[in-house]
Amino acid sequence: MTVVTMAIDGEPLAVPVGSTLLQACHQRGVVLPTLCHLDGLQPVGACRLCLLELGGGERLVPACLTPVAEGMVVRTDTLQLRAWRRLTVELLFAEGNHVCACCVANGACELQDAAVAVGLDHVSVAYQYPRRHVDASHPRFALDHNHCILCTRCVRACDELEGAHVWDVAWRGSHCQIIAGLDQPWGAVEACTSCGQCVDACPTGALFDKHDGSSERQPQRERAALLRQARETRQWHNQGEGP
Amino acid sequence: MTQEQVPTRRLRLATVWLAGCSGCHMSLLDLDEWLFELARWAEIVYSPIASDTKVFPENVDIALVEGAVANTDNRALALLLRARSRLVVAFGDCAVTGNVPALRNLWSCQSVLDRSYGELADQTPQHPHAPGVVPELLERVLPLHQVIAVDLFVPGCPPSAARIRAVLQPLLQGRMPVLEGADLLRFG
Numbered sequence: 448m449t450v451v452t453m454a455i456d457g458e459p460l461a462v463p464v465g466s467t468l469l470q471a472c473h474q475r476g477v478v479l480p481t482l483c484h485l486d487g488l489q490p491v492g493a494c495r496l497c498l499l500e501l502g503g504g505e506r507l508v509p510a511c512l513t514p515v516a517e518g519m520v521v522r523t524d525t526l527q528l529r530a531w532r533r534l535t536v537e538l539l540f541a542e543g544n545h546v547c548a549c550c551v552a553n554g555a556c557e558l559q560d561a562a563v564a565v566g567l568d569h570v571s572v573a574y575q576y577p578r579r580h581v582d583a584s585h586p587r588f589a590l591d592h593n594h595c596i597l598c599t600r601c602v603r604a605c606d607e608l609e610g611a612h613v614w615d616v617a618w619r620g621s622h623c624q625i626i627a628g629l630d631q632p633w634g635a636v637e638a639c640t641s642c643g644q645c646v647d648a649c650p651t652g653a654l655f656d657k658h659d660g661s662s663e664r665q666p667q668r669e670r671a672a673l674l675r676q677a678r679e680t681r682q683w684h685n686q687g688e689g690p
Numbered sequence: 691m692t693q694e695q696v697p698t699r700r701l702r703l704a705t706v707w708l709a710g711c712s713g714c715h716m717s718l719l720d721l722d723e724w725l726f727e728l729a730r731w732a733e734i735v736y737s738p739i740a741s742d743t744k745v746f747p748e749n750v751d752i753a754l755v756e757g758a759v760a761n762t763d764n765r766a767l768a769l770l771l772r773a774r775s776r777l778v779v780a781f782g783d784c785a786v787t788g789n790v791p792a793l794r795n796l797w798s799c800q801s802v803l804d805r806s807y808g809e810l811a812d813q814t815p816q817h818p819h820a821p822g823v824v825p826e827l828l829e830r831v832l833p834l835h836q837v838i839a840v841d842l843f844v845p846g847c848p849p850s851a852a853r854i855r856a857v858l859q860p861l862l863q864g865r866m867p868v869l870e871g872a873d874l875l876r877f878g
Binding site for chain 1: 780783786787788789790792793795796833835836840843844845847869870871872875876877878
């Protein structure tokens with residue numbers, strides 16, 4: 448295995464060639480806050496939470512996108528980086544309508560985790576309260592743009608894992624949003640296989656299974672009977688269905 | 691806290707209820723037997739759940755403020771309590787972020803009133819209007835720190851009793867609490 452030698456926070460380290468700085472940090476045991484990163488998906492550097500100081504601090508680079516190089520010197524935890532990271536999370540909260548108390552992801556949300564990680568006790572910038580909509584046209588899932596942080600994990604999961612490319616990013620600036628198909632209702636996009644990988648990838652409550660919501664809850668009441676029947680008759684599949 | 695540590699003068703503690711559901715105050719009551727401990731250390735001089743005082747008093751040491759600032763009464767009380775308190779704590783998500791009361795900021799104040807008191811009324815739709823009795827809504831619901839200076843932020847909807855205790859215990863002993871980690875800091 449070919450390695451490069453580098454230093455993270457003053458500690459020398461040998462890292463396999465081709466690693467990213469984020470992987471090098473993990474190898475070193477340094478935990479960086481991330482939101483757009485998801486193991487298994489290509490990195491994009493959208494959220495800017497994993498920024499590191501390169502060299503003497505004159506340049507900031509996203510750890511998830513930057514390959515390691517021989518002699519590289521990075522710092523992961525300076526006062527300046529802490530301030531940037533905190534402000535980044537503040538801006539994410541202020542930009543959308545994140546009301547944790549009435550969100551399906553409350554308690555299982557990576558934006559909440561990021562706020563804890565950067566020590567966010569309040570948001571110092573003005574909340575924007577943008578008018579955003581909810582797309583509940585899909586029979587099983589829903590997209591609440593109020594909670595979307597534009598990390599594009601759903602876009603990449605659908606494209607790279609499922610190969611369906613239902614999701615994309617449209618418009619600019621504060622109008623930027625995730626769209627299904629050609630900006631159609633999600634339920635009208637025939638390319639969607641209903642695999643749910645976008646829902647699993649979503650760090651917040653933007654994409655959710657309708658079963659998860661309190662008011663949208665659609666429990667599968669037939670499941671118990673199906674399971675009992677399957678056990679008693681040892682018939683695990685409906686007639687005509689393959690295994 | 692032992693008997694020896696009890697100060698000669700009990701701190702003057704106020705709790706305030708602005709635009710919130712009172713859940714933070716309910717969580718305060720969840721401190722159960724520790725409330726007796728609290729009473730040894732602090733005199734509750736103003737509170738919707740523990741005092742009958744109508745006017746926010748002078749010389750308050752610690753003010754726990756639940757709720758966002760949504761109307762003219764909220765704003766007047768916020769300004770008064772700031773002037774009369776040494777340390778102001780934004781107590782819970784509504785005070786810290788605006789939270790659920792601030793959801794109405796997605797629309798104009800007038801359209802929310804029209805919807806609530808006009809379109810959805812079963813009988814005699816009319817806007818509440820009683821100057822001096824019913825406070826006027828502010829155009830925007832604001833977190834507390836956008837109205838007055840706040841010294842300490844305690845997020846949570848509501849903050850758990852354990853979190854409240856982790857805040858009050860050092861405060862009563864004259865120290866600022868350090869809120870770190872999901873147990874003490876998490877929104878929601």
